[in-house]
Amino acid sequence: MRVPLDGLPERVTIYEVGPRDGLQNESTAVPVAVKAEFVRRLAAAGLRVIETTSLVRPDLVPQLADAEELLAALPREPGRPVLVPNLRGLDRALACGVTEIAIFASATETFARRNLNRTVDESLDMFAPVVERARAEGLWVRGYLSMVCGDPWEGDVPIEQVVAVARRLVDLGCSELSLGDTIGVGTPGQVTALIGAAVAAGIEVERIAVHFHDTYGQALANSLAALRAGVTTVDASAGGLGGCPFARSATGNLATEDLVWMLDGLGVETGVDLTALVETSVWLAGKLGRPSPSRVVRALAKERDR
Template structure:
């Protein structure tokens, strides 16, 4: 029985200060699939994107123009975008690691890109073969050229709450790196809990620290992993601060190929259930999302880890 037939959850907007509408930034097709050991056929990826758009999601992170050596799953980026029938009103951003990636994105007609930075030295070394400061030398020409071409640029910042090699990450360190990405020309900064160790108190502190640094809350997004079951609680903490863009992955797919302790992303269906219960608009059809995640789980040969998918599809 689907959510529509159950008539649940009841809408009880009981907390003041929450945003009236939240943009769901769907990362399943990129972040969700990038760590799959078996290559997912390009036609399946294209259908996945089309199904997600049909379910009412308007921001679908499609792929990444990373070198195939590093993420073989995304080696078909050009073919996927050429095959994809893009729907009006839907954005299909892609991750761009460097200028070569930007060249490929521009050739493919992409209008929305994202760059991926690290808040910690160890992860910068392991993921980007750089230091925290030196990574900006790589991003600056990408962002500058992209903005000159009229592209929108998002900045991802990883390890904002904890790093598997360095431990807890000081809020002031995250703010220092994050504001540099915004000053560089990124229109939005996504704060990543890459290994899923954050708690709501940390979220309160970090979002508050950005506000104290003069960063508008509408320039921030949050990206939580559910390693310790805190993703929804952390999301609610961010919503209470007025954050209105939340990254999630259909069916809870995902991880990080450079951080083995990272498990799946916050499931889009679980997020939608929370937003519905709070009376926050989002535009997604929960039943269609569940159907899509069940379909993708069948393609991957394992059940979805999303609790809402399990409850409604079971």
């Protein structure tokens, strides 16, 4: 039953991160053919934005070492961003005909050093020419900002610290800013305050996306808080796959199916066929050899099999 709530957008864009953020955390590499079929199935289910892979050093994230091969197996079309870590990654993206990229920054010094081997300032200095060249080449650029609610080494992260780095990412020229609760410790009040502070700092709410991990079961509640604060783009991973290889306390992403179930019930349009999406996650779970962690996938798959 659809029962709308006041203060929500009519439509939400789901930024699907399963093929990149989900599969990068697998213990073994998934074959290219399976990855390509995964992306095709996600698109057929109605997902318009699918982050396909990451052009990082293969020795750092071996699960995504086949990025060029995967991109060559897929049609070149809008809504297929890839993550790039530096100018070398951008060169590889351009050679593959990519038109949308993402960069990945940190709100905390410890994670910046562990993930990028740089301070926050040094990482932003590294990203500046990447964004500048990408924009000159006509590419759309997303900026990820991780550890916005908490850091496993530093603890709580002050909102003003997060907003200061977020403002700098936007000033570099990022078209969209994804605020990431990488270890899943945030709660709705914190999310509301963070988005409000970002808007007060001059970051248009239309440019803000949110990326929640479900470590403490707060991802859906935090997404709803973000929507009530004016956000209309939510990151999610089909089947709840994913984590972060550089932060062990970062467990799975918000499951796309769980998000779609909630939004369908609220009367918020996503354009996603939930049945097709569940079938996709059940299919991928079979390839990975384990059940999906998504509650909606498990519930609907059980109903289907009765």
